[in-house]
Amino acid sequence: MSIKLEDLSTYAKNTWCPGCGNFGIERAAKQAFIELINEDKVKREKIVMVTGIGCHGKIADYINVNSFYSLHGRAIAPAIGMKLANPTLNIVVFVGDGDALGEGLEHTVFAAKKNVDITVIVHDNRVYALTTGQFTPTSPKGFRGGSTPKGSPEEPLNPIELMLVSGATFIARAYSANLNHTKELFKQAILHKGFAFVDVLQPCYTFFDTYKYYGPRVYDLQQDGHNPLDWEAALARAKEWNYGGEEAKRIPIGLFFKADKTTYEDAVLSGKDLYDKSTPRINMVLRSHV
Amino acid sequence: MNHEYSVLVGGQAGDGIRLAGYAVAKLFNRLGYWVFAYNDYQSLIRGGHNFSIIRAAEKRIEAHKERVNIIIAMNQDTVDKHNWRLENEKLIIFDSNNVKADGLGLPLTEIVKNRGLPLIARNSVSLGALASVLGLEFSLIENVIRSSLRRSIDENIAVAREGYEAASNHKGYFRIPVVHGSQPKLLLSGNEAVGLGAVRAGLKLYVAYPMTPSTPLLHYLANNSDEFGLRAIQPENEIAAIGIAQGAAYAGIRSMVGTSGGGFCLMVEHLSLAGQAEIPILIMIGERPGPAIGLPTYHAQGELLFSIFAGHGEFPRIVASPGDPEEAFYLSAEMLNLAWKFQVPAILLADYCLLESTFSTIIDEEKVIIENPKMWTGEGEYKRYLQTGNGVSPLAFPGMEKAIVKSNSYEHDEFGITTEDPELTKQGAEKRIKKSVAIENELKKKTTVKTYGNPMSQIVLITWGSTKGGVAEIAEKHGLSVIQPLYLNPLPVWEIEKYLSKAEKTICIEANSTGQLAKWMKYHGFRIDETILKYDGRPFTIDYLEEKIKRVISNEH
Numbered sequence: 001m002s003i004k005l006e007d008l009s010t011y012a013k014n015t016w017c018p019g020c021g022n023f024g025i026e027r028a029a030k031q032a033f034i035e036l037i038n039e040d041k042v043k044r045e046k047i048v049m050v051t052g053i054g055c056h057g058k059i060a061d062y063i064n065v066n067s068f069y070s071l072h073g074r075a076i077a078p079a080i081g082m083k084l085a086n087p088t089l090n091i092v093v094f095v096g097d098g099d100a101l102g103e104g105l106e107h108t109v110f111a112a113k114k115n116v117d118i119t120v121i122v123h124d125n126r127v128y129a130l131t132t133g134q135f136t137p138t139s140p141k142g143f144r145g146g147s148t149p150k151g152s153p154e155e156p157l158n159p160i161e162l163m164l165v166s167g168a169t170f171i172a173r174a175y176s177a178n179l180n181h182t183k184e185l186f187k188q189a190i191l192h193k194g195f196a197f198v199d200v201l202q203p204c205y206t207f208f209d210t211y212k213y214y215g216p217r218v219y220d221l222q223q224d225g226h227n228p229l230d231w232e233a234a235l236a237r238a239k240e241w242n243y244g245g246e247e248a249k250r251i252p253i254g255l256f257f258k259a260d261k262t263t264y265e266d267a268v269l270s271g272k273d274l275y276d277k278s279t280p281r282i283n284m285v286l287r288s289h290v
Numbered sequence: 291m292n293h294e295y296s297v298l299v300g301g302q303a304g305d306g307i308r309l310a311g312y313a314v315a316k317l318f319n320r321l322g323y324w325v326f327a328y329n330d331y332q333s334l335i336r337g338g339h340n341f342s343i344i345r346a347a348e349k350r351i352e353a354h355k356e357r358v359n360i361i362i363a364m365n366q367d368t369v370d371k372h373n374w375r376l377e378n379e380k381l382i383i384f385d386s387n388n389v390k391a392d393g394l395g396l397p398l399t400e401i402v403k404n405r406g407l408p409l410i411a412r413n414s415v416s417l418g419a420l421a422s423v424l425g426l427e428f429s430l431i432e433n434v435i436r437s438s439l440r441r442s443i444d445e446n447i448a449v450a451r452e453g454y455e456a457a458s459n460h461k462g463y464f465r466i467p468v469v470h471g472s473q474p475k476l477l478l479s480g481n482e483a484v485g486l487g488a489v490r491a492g493l494k495l496y497v498a499y500p501m502t503p504s505t506p507l508l509h510y511l512a513n514n515s516d517e518f519g520l521r522a523i524q525p526e527n528e529i530a531a532i533g534i535a536q537g538a539a540y541a542g543i544r545s546m547v548g549t550s551g552g553g554f555c556l557m558v559e560h561l562s563l564a565g566q567a568e569i570p571i572l573i574m575i576g577e578r579p580g581p582a583i584g585l586p587t588y589h590a591q592g593e594l595l596f597s598i599f600a601g602h603g604e605f606p607r608i609v610a611s612p613g614d615p616e617e618a619f620y621l622s623a624e625m626l627n628l629a630w631k632f633q634v635p636a637i638l639l640a641d642y643c644l645l646e647s648t649f650s651t652i653i654d655e656e657k658v659i660i661e662n663p664k665m666w667t668g669e670g671e672y673k674r675y676l677q678t679g680n681g682v683s684p685l686a687f688p689g690m691e692k693a694i695v696k697s698n699s700y701e702h703d704e705f706g707i708t709t710e711d712p713e714l715t716k717q718g719a720e721k722r723i724k725k726s727v728a729i730e731n732e733l734k735k736k737t738t739v740k741t742y743g744n745p746m747s748q749i750v751l752i753t754w755g756s757t758k759g760g761v762a763e764i765a766e767k768h769g770l771s772v773i774q775p776l777y778l779n780p781l782p783v784w785e786i787e788k789y790l791s792k793a794e795k796t797i798c799i800e801a802n803s804t805g806q807l808a809k810w811m812k813y814h815g816f817r818i819d820e821t822i823l824k825y826d827g828r829p830f831t832i833d834y835l836e837e838k839i840k841r842v843i844s845n846e847h
Contacts (some may be wrong), residue, residue: 012708045694057589067696069699069700071559074533076533078540079536080530081495081534081538081541084521085542087543109526236356247654272519276494277544282518288437
């Protein structure tokens with residue numbers, strides 16, 4: 001029996017601003033889940049959404065699957081624990097740019113380094129919205145916000161470049177207004193065995209409206225002859241747009257890089273099922289204590 | 291007559307002093323003695339001064355004395371720094387190639403160099419000499435060495451025999467009787483005991499970032515992970531450690547983290563998450579002197595109030611502190627079971643002296659079982675935060691068919707959806723309070739306070755953690771009463787008041803500078819007349835305790 005969009009809805013009242021890019025991400029995620037379930041590639045009860053804190057985090061309340069609404073910046077570490085506890089789970093971590101690249105940057109880098117089989121989707125609106133508009137790690141230099149009335153003095157971080165050097169094995173960028181493209185990337189990311197990272201460019205209608213900025217600039221890497229197995233080429237494409245401002249001409253979206261590598265949980269568990277309910281005996285080890 | 295002996299082994303970091311001390315402890319343990327071995331080492335890799343004091347007695351002991359009978363010196367520092375400790379029956383066994391002293395000098399360096407062995411093998415030569423001095427058969431020390439080393443075993447036994455023979459003019463200098471009829475005992479450190487208890491209670495994932503004095507627990511579980519049926523992993527920092535452990539618990543396996551006070555500081559936000567999202571987690575805090583980096587490799591009991599009050603917001607937690615490896619084994623298991631029964635954080639407070647010292651111990655693994663938590667029956671819609679009489683909601687894990695498990699760090703409704711509704715907010719807070727009450731009722735069925743000495747005494751010594759070992763020994767000797775709360779939050783007032791109602795004088799003894807247990811007792815309305823505090827980074831010794839207690843009792847302080 002196939003499931004429909006409304007089966008994944010909850011009774012929680014949606015409180016995102018009208019026009020928010022989060023709607024596109026939510027819709028793409030739901031659609032991706034539905035298709036994966038109906039294509040028999042993923043079981044609904046195996047999906048776990050892990051979220052950070054910020055506007056994006058509310059997605060945990062809006063999609064009717066297992067969820068772990070964590071602390072700000074602390075979504076990725078619990079996701080790793082879940083994967084070790086039960087490697088059959090499909091864990092999708094929804095985080096903001098503040099979560100993934102500010103408060104919890106170390107967890108993002110180390111999860112990529114580990115190549116743990118989880119999917120991290122960054123709602124990259126490049127602004128702290130829920131706290132009423134401050135600059136984030138990916139805001140362009142000169143961003144004017146509550147804490148930087150004269151403009152942000154810092155260059156932005158480029159998360160695609162960061163993931164390329166950190167060891168992630170699936171690295172993509174999406175644009176929340178391109179629903180179908182975003183959904184397809186989510187599906188591929190979830191099915192990828194290894195650490196998958198999707199940076200979703202998401203306009204914040206209230207504090208950083210970038211619809212007009214992204215619209216004419218984005219282009220699809222896969223229609224531009226990019227080979228995602230070529231790491232050097234991926235790095236060159238990542239550097240094509242450095243999360244800057246008006247000077248940028250073209251912004252690549254799509255799959256930058258993909259590789260096959262042993263996953264963290266396979267290396268750590270080497271087949272051991274931790275969900276084993278038997279009580280271990282300690283007497284053999286105790287013999288070495290006499 | 292109660293025979294007892296103390297041996298000090300000293301040298302610099304890299305000399306393998308701790309291993310040598312462990313071998314001495316093993317030797318006495320195999321002779322039927324109760325052993326306590328204290329390790330004093332500095333926060334460095336090479337050089338400095340490290341020593342172990344091994345005390346062995348026919349009756350149970352859990353603390354060392356300042357005085358010793360035998361010093362085994364690998365360097366001059368050991369003699370110069372510890373000579374004063376020698377009492378009546380005494381001997382220094384030293385490396386005559388680099389140490390000047392009176393006693394039994396043996397060319398330890400020469401002996402190992404002649405055989406092309408590294409300097410660390412000097413320990414084996416001196417252990418051979420020790421066996422001779424104690425009048426023991428060589429085979430005893432041979433077996434100890436054989437069971438302690440992984441490499442170059444035969445070579446080490448050969449140099450041990452050289453040491454044994456070279457000491458022949460001192461053979462039987464001490465007459466060590468074998469203690470007959472005593473039950474074989476295990477040699478366990480607090481770290482090992484905590485690990486063993488948790489393993490028996492179903493621990494499947496241990497996550498830790500290295501930090502003294504909890505690091506040996508990470509090593510022990512990692513080394514034995516296949517036998518114990520678990521995994522021990524090291525993430526990027528303590529924040530990740532507790533996050534990973536909480537994710538694992540959400541997905542249905544028992545997890546634990548271990549750290550020290552500084553690492554626990556980093557975990558505190560997640561402690562609060564455990565309170566709000568109701569995630570079971572066992573946290574071991576290895577106490578060492580603070581604030582900040584403090585004295586990384588030394589002893590303190592300074593995190594009592596921190597562990598009770600840490601975390602933003604109001605939520606239930608259990609805090610308990612074992613005083614020896616036997617208590618550590620059973621409490622660690624009990625705390626893991628309680629964490630799951632009530633879906634709360636449980637903090638095991640363990641001081642340096644317990645974790646890093648070695649004790650003769652008897653434990654019975656059969657006494658520990660996995661107590662299964664209340665699970666969802668599979669009927670109807672699953673609600674992660676279902677309101678129940680005692681505040682505990684049935685558990686389900688992601689992956690279970692028909693269950694949608696929504697865990698939430700925001701205030702939430704029964705299903706786990708975020709809420710800001712005043713009535714639901716109130717109900718959430720009350721659910722957490724109900725769990726506190728349920729925990730207290732559960733603890734009333736358990737051993738929460740231990741007592742020692744003379745229960746009729748009007749002088750009551752109150753202590754916690756490993757300090758109880760020495761305090762109990764002094765109390766037995768002088769006919770005083772001792773109470774040791776194993777559980778510190780909730781404080782078992784129902785039990786403590788039984789022992790304090792008739793006390794004429796209450797003396798609280800602990801290794802910190804502000805009297806944290808004394809303060810916590812007073813907070814609960816108990817009268818504390820005196821405190822004996824030690825905060826120099828070193829544990830209480832028998833000698834020190836006896837003098838201080840005598841003075842306080844006779845009002846001479």
